[in-house]
Amino acid sequence: xxxxxxxxxxxxxxxxxxxxxxxxxxxxxxxxxxxxxxxxxxxxxxxxxxxxxxxxxxxxxxxxxxxxxxxxxxxxxxxxxxxxxxxxxxxxxxxxxxxxxxxxxxxxxxxxxxxxxxxxxxxxxxxxxxxxxxxxxxxxxxxxxxxxxxxxxxxxxxxxxxxxxxxxxxxxxxxxxxxxxxxxxxxxxxxxxxxxxxxxxxxxxxxxxxxxxxxxxxxxxxxxxxxxxxxxxxxxxxxxxxxxxxxxxxxxxxxxxxxxxxxxxxxxxxxxxxxxxxxxxxxxxxxxxxxxxxxxxxxxxxxxxxxxxxxxxxxxxxxxxxxxxxxxxxxxxxxxxxxxxxxxxxxxxxxxxxxxxxxxxxxxxxxxxxxxxxxxxxxxxxxxxxxxxxxxxxxxxxxxxxxxxxxxxxxxxxxxxxxxxxxxxxxxxxxxxxxxxxxxxxxxxxxxxxxxxxxxxxxxxxxxxxxxxxxxxxxxxxxxxxxxxxxxxxxxxxxxxxxxxx
Amino acid sequence: xxxxxxxxxxxxxxxxxxxxxxxxxxxxxxxxxxxxxxxxxxxxxxxxxxxxxxxxxxxxxxxxxxxxxxxxxxxxxxxxxxxxxxxxxxxxxxxxxxxxxxxxxxxxxxxxxxxxxxxxxxxxxxxxxxxxxxxxxxxxxxxxxxxxxxxxxxxxxxxxxxxxxxxxxxxxxxxxxxxxxxxxxxxxxxxxxxxxxxxxxxxxxxxxxxxxxxxxxxxxxxxxxxxxxxxxxxxxxxxxxxxxxxxxxxxxxxxxxxxxxxxxxxxxxxxxxxxxxxxxxxxxxxxxxxxxxxxxxxxxxxxxxxxxxxxxxxxxx
Numbered sequence: 139x140x141x142x143x144x145x146x147x148x149x150x151x152x153x154x155x156x157x158x159x160x161x162x163x164x165x166x167x168x169x170x171x172x173x174x175x176x177x178x179x180x181x182x183x184x185x186x187x188x189x190x191x192x193x194x195x196x197x198x199x200x201x202x203x204x205x206x207x208x209x210x211x212x213x214x215x216x217x218x219x220x221x222x223x224x225x226x227x228x229x230x231x232x233x234x235x236x237x238x239x240x241x242x243x244x245x246x247x248x249x250x251x252x253x254x255x256x257x258x259x260x261x262x263x264x265x266x267x268x269x270x271x272x273x274x275x276x277x278x279x280x281x282x283x284x285x286x287x288x289x290x291x292x293x294x295x296x297x298x299x300x301x302x303x304x305x306x307x308x309x310x311x312x313x314x315x316x317x318x319x320x321x322x323x324x325x326x327x328x329x330x331x332x333x334x335x336x337x338x339x340x341x342x343x344x345x346x347x348x349x350x351x352x353x354x355x356x357x358x359x360x361x362x363x364x365x366x367x368x369x370x371x372x373x374x375x376x377x378x379x380x381x382x383x384x385x386x387x388x389x390x391x392x393x394x395x396x397x398x399x400x401x402x403x404x405x406x407x408x409x410x411x412x413x414x415x416x417x418x419x420x421x422x423x424x425x426x427x428x429x430x431x432x433x434x435x436x437x438x439x440x441x442x443x444x445x446x447x448x449x450x451x452x453x454x455x456x457x458x459x460x461x462x463x464x465x466x467x468x469x470x471x472x473x474x475x476x477x478x479x480x481x482x483x484x485x486x487x488x489x490x491x492x493x494x495x496x497x498x499x500x501x502x503x504x505x506x507x508x509x510x511x512x513x514x515x516x517x518x519x520x521x522x523x524x525x526x527x528x529x530x531x532x533x534x535x536x537x538x539x540x541x542x543x544x545x546x547x548x549x550x551x552x553x554x555x556x557x558x559x560x561x562x563x564x565x566x567x568x569x570x571x572x573x574x575x576x577x578x579x580x581x582x583x584x585x586x587x588x589x590x591x592x593x594x595x596x597x598x599x600x601x602x603x604x605x606x607x608x609x610x611x612x613x614x615x616x617x618x619x620x621x622x623x624x625x626x627x628x629x630x631x632x633x634x635x636x637x638x639x640x
Numbered sequence: 641x642x643x644x645x646x647x648x649x650x651x652x653x654x655x656x657x658x659x660x661x662x663x664x665x666x667x668x669x670x671x672x673x674x675x676x677x678x679x680x681x682x683x684x685x686x687x688x689x690x691x692x693x694x695x696x697x698x699x700x701x702x703x704x705x706x707x708x709x710x711x712x713x714x715x716x717x718x719x720x721x722x723x724x725x726x727x728x729x730x731x732x733x734x735x736x737x738x739x740x741x742x743x744x745x746x747x748x749x750x751x752x753x754x755x756x757x758x759x760x761x762x763x764x765x766x767x768x769x770x771x772x773x774x775x776x777x778x779x780x781x782x783x784x785x786x787x788x789x790x791x792x793x794x795x796x797x798x799x800x801x802x803x804x805x806x807x808x809x810x811x812x813x814x815x816x817x818x819x820x821x822x823x824x825x826x827x828x829x830x831x832x833x834x835x836x837x838x839x840x841x842x843x844x845x846x847x848x849x850x851x852x853x854x855x856x857x858x859x860x861x862x863x864x865x866x867x868x869x870x871x872x873x874x875x876x877x878x879x880x881x882x883x884x885x886x887x888x889x890x891x892x893x894x895x896x897x898x899x900x901x902x903x904x905x906x907x908x909x910x911x912x913x914x915x916x917x918x919x920x921x922x923x924x925x926x927x928x929x930x931x932x933x934x935x936x937x938x939x940x941x942x943x944x945x946x947x948x949x950x951x952x953x954x955x956x957x
Contacts, residue, residue, distance in 0.1 A: 443838065443839070462843065464841045464842075464843050473839065475839050480836070481835050481839040482836060483833070483836055484829055484836050485832075486832050487832045487899065491825065495829060495840040498825055507822055507825055549840065
């Protein structure tokens with residue numbers, strides 16, 4: 139490995155109410171891929187933004203080739219050879235690849251007109267370095283695949299002749315094959331002596347691409363290890379700060395009366411067909427299946443959002459069908475929907491107001507509301523769910539994914555339904571928050587709530603459920619109990635893919 | 641007090657309130673007679689109908705849609721009530737009928753706005769309502785209404801015009817309704833994210849209907865007062881108010897995207913519009929030139945509001 143290009147010492151970055159980075163050291167060598175890892179909110183994006191000149195740190199120094207470096211902004215960083223490839227495309231969708239690569243610094247002819255020929259040739263040249271000469275540089279970017287767009291983005295980064303490239307979660311939108319070709323390009327850049335900073339939390343990728351890993355947690359550097367020096371479990375422990383064997387908590391409870399029974403549910407467009415199942419008080423029932431198997435649709439029928447074409451539903455012994463979410467909530471049913479930004483939260487409303495979004499009429503049955511009472515309820519759940527925030531009056535959009543999900547939970551806990559459906563409750567949130575949600579589900583079940591959990595992560599659904607129904611193409615293909623000998627990934631996978639034995 | 645300051649600063653009304661203060665200071669310098677108590681009372685009297693109309697419209701804007709029919713609604717109700725009191729039906733009964741017409745129009749607008757974009761739906765109903773007004777009046781103008789009725793528009797309690805008192809009452813009711821009641825909270829909630837509101841078991845249809853009813857009832861009330869003030873009724877009398885009402889609310893920082901803004905800003909917006917006109921009259925700017933200035937004020941205020949809000953949103957992201 140070569141000499142050190144970039145070195146950051148004692149970097150501290152403050153945000154209102156929190157230390158995003160606390161005395162963090164980092165260094166990058168020539169021809170190295172240095173992975174930055176940590177939970178959401180651990181500070182990895184903040185650190186990369188500091189190195190890219192997007193944030194000015196309150197403390198610490200950065201050295202480039204041993205010389206102190208004071209960045210005045212991203213433009214300055216680019217001039218010094220530090221560029222970024224972001225997770226979400228920063229390309230202009232309606233311009234073509236060449237226009238995007240040379241946006242704002244288009245080559246001109248002597249007359250001052252655009253030199254289209256030179257621009258296209260140079261763009262082709264850059265894409266050739268990436269083995270992507272098949273991309274037509276004159277095609278608008280929106281017509282390219284996500285992976286191709288990413289290559290254009292890298293080509294753009296290369297056009298600055300950088301020495302350091304920061305990749306921020308580059309593979310989150312790519313398929314496996316595309317990831318492989320991206321890695322090939324990264325290895326090539328590395329061989330040319332560039333320093334690569336790779337921000338990610340996909341652990342399975344690390345051995346394929348990385349040389350060293352720096353782990354951040356709560357804005358602090360926890361450690362820096364060589365890629366072969368530690369196991370996955372050790373890495374997770376560094377990230378989370380506790381042992382992973384404790385991830386799934388399920389204290390066996392006695393199931394009492396039946397809370398919800400669904401019989402022969404069918405919807406109008408054939409996405410749910412003859413679905414029947416039940417859930418008892420104190421029980422966690424999993425709905426497993428591939429995306430599109432009809433699990434979310436079933437949940438939405440129970441919750442009164444999706445029209446029910448035929449079927450029966452019994453809630454605590456009383457046969458009734460929900461017509462709207464309002465009537466479902468009256469029956470004691472709640473749904474934590476899978477898309478928290480679109481369906482779960484009003485992002486521009488405060489955390490406090492979101493907390494009482496469902497329970498408003500329950501808390502204030504007499505028409506008038508009392509805002510300090512709302513704040514008080516929100517404070518309660520902030521403590522109970524350990525929601526990290528500066529104030530309950532802040533807009534929900536400013537929270538991290540995991541904390542937003544906790545606000546959605548708070549919203550339902552303050553309503554306190556007897557039957558609660560969790561649809562992909564841990565999607566896109568970090569390990570620590572996941573574990574807290576598992577703990578909460580377990581506690582709710584032991585308090586006698588009936589819980590339905592929809593998840594595409596098999597370890598999670600196996601870890602948490604007392605019983606699992608497996609769905610495929612709108613139908614239930616099997617039911618497994620925790621005590622069954624084949625309560626495992628293989629059997630569930632089989633039922634998900636192939637359907638029932640009959 | 642600290643809390644109050646914080647609330648003001650974080651509210652979307654902040655910039656329109658600053659705009660109002662700056663405007664008052666500038667006006668006092670430009671037109672010395674602006675500062676007189678008499679002129680202040682005049683301003684509030686001139687602003688009162690706009691305040692009632694635009695406070696009501698704020699409820700609709702907060703749900704993320706639009707009502708373009710408030711001017712026509714005011715006109716129609718004004719005409720109907722004028723005809724009723726003229727045919728010696730008692731003022732309270734006539735007023736009640738006027739309000740009921742407002743409720744019906746609100747229900748129709750709200751139902752349509754649940755299906756079509758509110759902007760289009762109410763642009764249409766605006767014409768229909770205006771047409772009804774013309775039909776009822778048969779193109780005529782009614783004069784000489786009974787004093788027991790016109791008193792509402794021209795009377796005074798001490799030095800304060802009754803109109804101003806009515807406006808104050810409506811503004812306070814709407815402020816409380818929108819910020820201190822479950823209905824108001826749900827209007828904000830719905831406007832901020834309609835899909836999330838539905839998933840939060842908010843009866844969304846009913847919320848939108850309520851907002852439109854609130855808006856049309858305010859328009860109906862303003863229409864009656866308009867007639868009482870003019871001591872005459874004409875089907876076209878509400879026309880000029882239609883877009884001014886929208887302008888007042890928007891200047892006040894209530895975004896058409898829904899969920900943001902409120903009555904506080906709308907009050908500032910209505911006063912800003914009224915003061916600009918007042919000062920132009922005081923300084924003798926010809927009426928033909930006034931539109932140009934009003935238009936500029938609207939654009940500038942909305943520009944400031946939009947730019948500052950964008951900056952705030954980017955601040956912590």
